[in-house]
Amino acid sequence: MKKNSSLLILLLSAVLGSTAAKAQTDPHFSQYYAYPLWLNPGLTGAIDGDYRVTGIYRNQWNNINNGFATPGVSADMTTSKNINLGVNLLNQSAAGGAYNYLNGYVSVAYTGVRFGKEGNHRLSIGISGGVINRKFNPSKFQSGAQWDAVTNSLNLNIPMTDVLAKNSAMAFDAGAGVMYFDATPGKKVNVFAGFSAFHLTQPSDPFISGGEDQKLPVRYTLHGGAKINLSETVSLTPNLLYMKQGAAEEKMAGAYVQLRATESTDFLVGGNYRFKDALSPYVGVYHKNMVLGVSYDVNTSDLSKVAGNANSFEISLTFTGRKSVKTDAVPFVCPRL
Incomplete structure (x- = not known):
């Protein structure tokens, strides 16, 4: 009962944060x-190849009655006209189906803005559009209103008094972003930075009753870093991220080292720190056209006092279809951070 109640509180705080607890509403x-x-969306087609397919899965707070499960998949491709195309699908479920968040969209990026002596400084401008659908299943919720003081136990026959005004909502969703990166080959340091904004249409958030017109907050993201080539076989990539949605903020900083093991295999070791939340060590392997990454969030916030072992696991896999012909010095054209 304690874990179920904890998850209900955390779930409502997370997904209704714009109206209830000022917490972030999007998966992270x-x-x-x-x-x-x-x-x-400015990263659409930012690859050294013809196409890219990415899959990611995050299992968050599984110790708390199934917690949050978030799989995502995306695919993007380049064209010969400086127009890149992509599609993305993300689905998050929590508490065994009590809540579901589905976001799917297509993206387009223009990559023809190049400057510098040889045009190696590049600017990519992208937009995205699709749908967002959020759904609750009240039958899977357990609340304090169902606590029977006579039997001192949970009684599911007692109706919930805190019924949501609406159980589901689907709306058009749009985003935009810009990405800068230095693709100069052979440099000691290649810098990259980006800015994006999602939910520009601010879909209605009709789940809490009361007559006030609630909106899903825009999610703003600043991110950047640099690839530092320490030698022919070792590079260091520090990175930063700042995300804001409504009154919620997320700040992350970290780095990873890329070590060349063979001509076709690199090892990746590093981690990120989400300020006042979690430490996330990361390991990965880069083999030929595939990158496999695994990370584990160790919670450092007060959440663990409420929810116990509130750690998270994440795995990602990326496949890139390479060009049939490559130059001797391949430009740094795909910032991974």
């Missing part, structure tokens, strides 16, 4: 750099 990822179309 520690490996945000491995899920580019969710991070920034």
Whole structure:
């Protein structure tokens, strides 16, 4: 009962945060750099190849009655006209289906803005459009109103008094973003930075009754970093992320080291720290055209006092279809952070 009640409180705080607890309403990822179309539509087609397919899965707070499960998949491709195309699908469920968040959209990015001596400084501008659907299943909720003081136990026959005004809502959703990166080959340091905004249409948030017109807040994201080539076989990539949605903020900082093991295999080791929330160590392997990454969030906030072992696990897999012909010095064209 304690874990179920804890999850209900956390769930409502998370998904109704714009109206109830001022908490972030969107899913988040520690490996945000491995899920580019969710991070920034300006990253659509920012690859050294013809196409890219990415899958990611996050299991959050599984110790608390199934917690949050969030799979996502995206695919994007380049064209010869400086127009890149992509599609992204994300689905989050919680508490065994008590809540579901589905967001699907297509994205388009223009990559023809290039400057510098040889045009290696690049600017990519992207937009996205699709649908967002959020759904509650009240039959799976357990609340304090169902606590029977006579038997001192939970009685599911007692109706919930805190019924939602609406159980589901679907709406058009739009986003935009811009990405800058230095693709100069052979440099010691290649810098990259981006800005994106999702939910620009601010879909209605009709779940809490009261007559006040509630909106899903815009999610703003600033992200950036640099790839530092320490040697021919070792590079260091520090990264930063700042995300704001309504009154909620998320700040992350970290880095990973890329070590070349063989001609076709690199190892990745590093981690991120989400301020006042979690430490997330990361390991990965880059083999030929595939990148596999695994991270584990160790909670450092007061949440663990409420929910016990509130840690999270995340895994990502990216496949890139390479161009048939590559130059001797391949430009740094795909910022992973």
